Amino acid sequence: MALAALIPLAAFVAGRGRVAAVRSALGLTPPPRTSMARQALAVAAIAVLGLAAAQPALSDVATARTRTNVEVLFVLDTSLSMAASASADSPTRLERAVAAAARLRATIPTVPSGVATFTDRVLPDLLPVTDVAAFDRVLTQAVAIENPPPIETGIVRDTDYAALQDIGTGNYFEPGVTRRVVVLLTDGESLPFNSSQIASQLAPALGYRFLAIRFWAADEGVYNTNGRRQPGYHPYAAGKVLLAQLAASLGGRSYEDADLGEAADYLHQIVGTGRTTTTQRAASVRTLAPFVAGLAVLLLALALAPAPSDLPSRRAWQRVWRAGGESSVR
Numbered sequence: 001m002a003l004a005a006l007i008p009l010a011a012f013v014a015g016r017g018r019v020a021a022v023r024s025a026l027g028l029t030p031p032p033r034t035s036m037a038r039q040a041l042a043v044a045a046i047a048v049l050g051l052a053a054a055q056p057a058l059s060d061v062a063t064a065r066t067r068t069n070v071e072v073l074f075v076l077d078t079s080l081s082m083a084a085s086a087s088a089d090s091p092t093r094l095e096r097a098v099a100a101a102a103r104l105r106a107t108i109p110t111v112p113s114g115v116a117t118f119t120d121r122v123l124p125d126l127l128p129v130t131d132v133a134a135f136d137r138v139l140t141q142a143v144a145i146e147n148p149p150p151i152e153t154g155i156v157r158d159t160d161y162a163a164l165q166d167i168g169t170g171n172y173f174e175p176g177v178t179r180r181v182v183v184l185l186t187d188g189e190s191l192p193f194n195s196s197q198i199a200s201q202l203a204p205a206l207g208y209r210f211l212a213i214r215f216w217a218a219d220e221g222v223y224n225t226n227g228r229r230q231p232g233y234h235p236y237a238a239g240k241v242l243l244a245q246l247a248a249s250l251g252g253r254s255y256e257d258a259d260l261g262e263a264a265d266y267l268h269q270i271v272g273t274g275r276t277t278t279t280q281r282a283a284s285v286r287t288l289a290p291f292v293a294g295l296a297v298l299l300l301a302l303a304l305a306p307a308p309s310d311l312p313s314r315r316a317w318q319r320v321w322r323a324g325g326e327s328s329v330r
Contacts, residue, residue: 003050012039041303045296052292059285064130065110069274070179071128072113072267073172074101076143077186079119079159081233083145084187084220088227093215097185098139100213100260104183105135107264111271114172117143119150120160120191122167128174130279159186161193161246168201168208177207181270182250184212188239195249202250209270210252212243213263 023030082094091099105113112128115138126138150158164184173180182202202208216239221229240256247254252270255263 012043038303041299045299045303048292048299049296052289052296054289056288056292057285058288064279065276066130066279067111067271067274067276069177070111070181070271071173071177072105072108072111072181072183072271073116073128073167074105074113074183074185075116075118075122075164075167076101077119077159077184078117078143078145078147079150079187079189080146080222081159081187081189081236082215084222084233084235086217086220088223088229092145093187093220094143094145096215096257097213098143100215100257101183101185102136102139103260104264104267105132108267108271110276115139115143116167116172117147118163119146119148119158121148121151121163122170123148124170124172127172159190161190161195161198161242165198165201168206179209179270179272179274180207181209181211181267183267184210186212186214186243187216188214188243189216189236190239190242193242193246195246198246199249204251208250210247210250211263211267211270212247212252212254213257213260214240214243214254215257216240 020030076094076097078094082097083092085092101115109132110130112130113135114124114128115126115135116122116124125142126135129135146158164182167182202210216235218235218237220235222233223229240254243254253266255266
């Protein structure tokens with residue numbers, strides 16, 4: 001599109017040569033240089049418009065320190081029981097778990113972290129990255145009740161810890177990472193499971209570290225959209241014992257949501273320290289196309305505007321004024 005500016009430029013050069021030859025033959029004086037300025041402005045307007053079509057932009061590149069030996073995967077229970085709350089207007093267990101995950105993630109900004117959700121199977125939503133903003137967006141936009149939906153729908157208590165062993169067989173972590181931290185956020189209301197099978201896939205000897213946080217209260221219930229409590233759901237108090245057994249089998253610890261500060265301290269402990277590297281990422285991008293297009297319009301307006309020599313001079317206006325006055329007197 002910018003090359004189209006060569007067409008009027010070539011036409012102007014060719015026409016200027018022919019006009020100069022005719023003017024020389026007739027002995028005419030050269031015209032004012034404003035015509036050349038107009039052509040230059042028109043050519044510049046087309047060239048700048050072509051630049052605007054290329055969508056120029058400015059990007060701010062941010063640098064960050066990133067741990068290379070450890071990654072964290074936050075696994076959130078999205079079963080129907082996680083929709084339980086103290087009242088119809090109170091935060092649900094899942095909403096409290098999402099807020100806790102964001103808070104824990106903020107305490108380890110240099111550690112790549114990802115998000116996964118599960119009921120009776122695990123769904124990766126975000127593989128571990130250093131971008132905290134992307135992590136928070138996934139938490140608020142992708143994590144929802146029964147996402148993924150359980151294989152057997154219609155069951156209030158459909159959490160199955162056995163699905164966690166899929167993390168050990170899937171590609172949730174980079175192959176070169178030596179420490180793989182799994183943070184489980186759940187209400188603890190799981191179906192019966194075989195802890196030895198899970199431990200065989202997420203063993204500390206394989207580099208895994210485990211932390212669990214339970215979001216549960218005895219007076220909570222699952223409410224319909226009309227604010228009525230579902231009679232089919234009853235809190236499962238034994239979930240605390242089951243979660244503690246799971247954490248012990250994996251060499252980790254389990255906490256209640258009221259002890260989030262202690263859980264954060266333990267997370268720092270199992271993340272540990274290690275080598276970091278500098279990474280770069282585009283923090284923001286600003287499009288300049290509208291401003292460049294505006295410049296093209298301004299240049300075109302200047303090219304089409306009448307030149308000062310084309311406007312009547314002050315003396316000419318005075319002569320017209322006097323002529324009008326004399327005619328009115330007559």
